[in-house]
Amino acid sequence: MKKPIEMKVDLIAGARPNFVKIAALYYANSVFDGHFDFRLIHTGQHYDDKLSGVFFQQLGIPEPDHNLGVGSGSHAEQTAAIMMGYEKILKDKRPDLVIVVGDVNSTMACAIVAKKLSIRVAHIEAGIRSGDLGMPEEINRILTDSITDYFFTTTPGASQNLLDTGKKQDQIHLVGNTMIDTLIENRKKFIQPDLWYTFNLKEGEYFVLTLHRPTNVDEENSLKKLLVLINDASKEVPVIFPVHPRTAVAIKKLELEFRNIRFVSPLSYLEFNYLVERSKAVITDSGGITEEATFFNIPCITLRDSTERPETVWEGTNKLVGTDPNKIRKCFKKIFNGNWKKGRVPEYWDGKTGERILKILNKL
Numbered sequence: 001m002k003k004p005i006e007m008k009v010d011l012i013a014g015a016r017p018n019f020v021k022i023a024a025l026y027y028a029n030s031v032f033d034g035h036f037d038f039r040l041i042h043t044g045q046h047y048d049d050k051l052s053g054v055f056f057q058q059l060g061i062p063e064p065d066h067n068l069g070v071g072s073g074s075h076a077e078q079t080a081a082i083m084m085g086y087e088k089i090l091k092d093k094r095p096d097l098v099i100v101v102g103d104v105n106s107t108m109a110c111a112i113v114a115k116k117l118s119i120r121v122a123h124i125e126a127g128i129r130s131g132d133l134g135m136p137e138e139i140n141r142i143l144t145d146s147i148t149d150y151f152f153t154t155t156p157g158a159s160q161n162l163l164d165t166g167k168k169q170d171q172i173h174l175v176g177n178t179m180i181d182t183l184i185e186n187r188k189k190f191i192q193p194d195l196w197y198t199f200n201l202k203e204g205e206y207f208v209l210t211l212h213r214p215t216n217v218d219e220e221n222s223l224k225k226l227l228v229l230i231n232d233a234s235k236e237v238p239v240i241f242p243v244h245p246r247t248a249v250a251i252k253k254l255e256l257e258f259r260n261i262r263f264v265s266p267l268s269y270l271e272f273n274y275l276v277e278r279s280k281a282v283i284t285d286s287g288g289i290t291e292e293a294t295f296f297n298i299p300c301i302t303l304r305d306s307t308e309r310p311e312t313v314w315e316g317t318n319k320l321v322g323t324d325p326n327k328i329r330k331c332f333k334k335i336f337n338g339n340w341k342k343g344r345v346p347e348y349w350d351g352k353t354g355e356r357i358l359k360i361l362n363k364l
């Protein structure tokens with residue numbers, strides 16, 4: 001029998017959370033017998049092995065077909081470098097479709113380039129909104145969605161946000177969460193990190209902390225206040241803090257001792273999630289981690305005033321507290337008293353999102 005014609009698809013990935021999302025499409029494509037001919041474009045926004053290489057290796061993502069190697073820079077520099085690099089690739093060879101994921105600079109930059117060359121764009125994790133235009137990611141979300149052809153959403157709320165901006169129902173597909181696909185696929189392979197022994201950790205008796213939002217970490221004093229507070233509120237329970245390179249710059253300048261906080265290098269995916277799944281609670285300013293904590297039913301304190309993932313608060317284990325010391329202390333108290341709310345996993349966060357996406361694309 002003649003093999004059906006393959007669909008040529010560019011997958012765009014630039015930063016750590018993108019790698020986790022595209023992995024799910026590779027897992028799903030194996031169910032489709034490789035019907036989708038993926039060309040993987042790594043923009044090089046994240047380039048350290050700990051933020052990039054190790055994710056490819058652990059999640060089984062193939063070597064990128066192109067690496068634009070843009071590295072760090074101001075938003076304009078990074079976005080422009082990605083656009084120029086990707087335009088050259090598209091001019092050389094056009095795919096049938098470009099898939100962008102999430103909300104990083106690479107997502108927005110490549111969507112714009114593709115659309116201006118009249119190539120169709122699909123956005124995975126479309127429609128989520130924090131309402132906070134002070135976040136670069138919110139700008140990336142709005143701009144990407146304004147030119148996307150096919151929207152794949154994680155929740156009914158995200159779909160509704162798109163309808164509210166005039167997008168048509170038949171462009172919007174509620175499919176669930178690719179990050180959770182990857183979590184489910186790899187859960188049995190989680191790795192106990194060496195630091196488990198170094199710090200003598202015990203299940204349910206440590207916190208995990210991550211901080212990387214510019215508002216929390218770029219200004220030394222805010223970071224100092226937060227860390228002093230967390231160090232104090234966590235009492236004698238160790239806080240494991242894998243430090244993002246952006247945060248490391250500010251931490252180096254703080255000349256303070258933190259009795260409880262254990263500063264460690266960024267962890268690999270399989271090690272990080274091993275820790276999260278067994279932790280007492282997570283304290284974070286990330287978005288993706290609030291979804292993972294919700295999936296694991298682990299209490300999660302979010303040090304932000306808004307979230308683009310409200311379902312992690314309504315349905316899940318997440319609580320938004322911003323940087324208000326009283327609210328943060330109250331949260332720790334609740335956790336220590338065992339009074340944290342119990343969550344449930346949102347609909348369609350079931351490990352089948354990648355398959356649903358490819359099934360829909362197959363019909364197009």
Ligand code: UD1
Pocket residue numbers: 015016017045046047048049051072073103104105106136137212244245246
């Ligand atoms: C980016 C995304 C953010 C996402 C986060 C996940 C944007 C606007 N931000 O933030 O949405 O949540 O990734 O981690 O796209 N650096 C390194 N090594 C690297 C990469 C970065 O040392 O491999 C350092 C550089 O000093 C750089 C800084 O980290 O200036 C910030 O990197 P950047 O990609 O600009 O943003 P992130 O904070 O990582």
